[in-house]
Amino acid sequence: MNALNREMKFDTSPTVSTTTAAEAFALRRGVCQDLTHIFIAAARQLGIPARYVGGHFYRVDGVTEQDAGHAWVEAYVDNLGWVGFDPTNGIGTTEAHVRVAIGLDYLGAAPVRGTRFGGSGETLQVAVHVDQARQQAQN
Numbered sequence: 805m806n807a808l809n810r811e812m813k814f815d816t817s818p819t820v821s822t823t824t825a826a827e828a829f830a831l832r833r834g835v836c837q838d839l840t841h842i843f844i845a846a847a848r849q850l851g852i853p854a855r856y857v858g859g860h861f862y863r864v865d866g867v868t869e870q871d872a873g874h875a876w877v878e879a880y881v882d883n884l885g886w887v888g889f890d891p892t893n894g895i896g897t898t899e900a901h902v903r904v905a906i907g908l909d910y911l912g913a914a915p916v917r918g919t920r921f922g923g924s925g926e927t928l929q930v931a932v933h934v935d936q937a938r939q940q941a942q943n
Contacts, residue, residue, distance in 0.1 A: 805843060805889045805894065808839050808843055808891040809839075809894035811832060812828075812833060812834060813832060814836075816835055816871070818831050819833075824841070825838070825842045828841065828842060836876070836890075836891075836892040837910050839891040840857075840877050840892075840910075841856070842891070843891045844909070852879050852880065853880040854877055854878065855877070855878050855879075855886075855906050855907065856875060856907050856908060856909050856912065856913050857876050857901075857903055857913065858873055858874075858875050858905045858906075858907075858910070858913040858914070858915060859876075859901060859902045859903045859904040859905070860873055860874055860901075860902040860904065860932065860934045861874040861900055861901055861934065862900040862901075862902065868933055868934055868935040869931065869932070870932040870933070870934055871930070871932065872930060872932060873904070874892070875910070876888055876889060876891070876892070876897055877891065878897075878906070
């Protein structure tokens with residue numbers, strides 16, 4: 805995880821949702837999905853079960869408006885069970901990681917999937933707001 809975090813540059817430009825782990829690794833850059841796929845491929849090559857986790861990440865720097873969701877890995881560690889690794893941030897997962905879906909890869913844990921028929925010329929814009937729930941004092 806630390807080597808991936810050091811060697812891979814976070815860059816939203818060169819990859820898309822269909823970029824493979826090998827392609828992103830060759831570029832030495834990509835997004836959280838790419839680092840997650842590379843980690844999973846390496847873990848599985850070593851015989852370690854690993855799965856893709858899609859969700860959200862609460863940033864402690866106060867940034868709540870985010871361009872997309874987040875991705876990280878859970879690997880099965882003997883005597884511990886499933887352990888979370890976030891290679892993009894170079895940390896183990898914490899309560900700041902909000903799990904939405906688990907799959908073998910991005911396709912298995914995609915936040916939205918489906919087919920749309922009709923119309924053309926439309927675009928999709930995504931906005932993600934991740935913040936702590938505020939506890940309200942009850943009177």
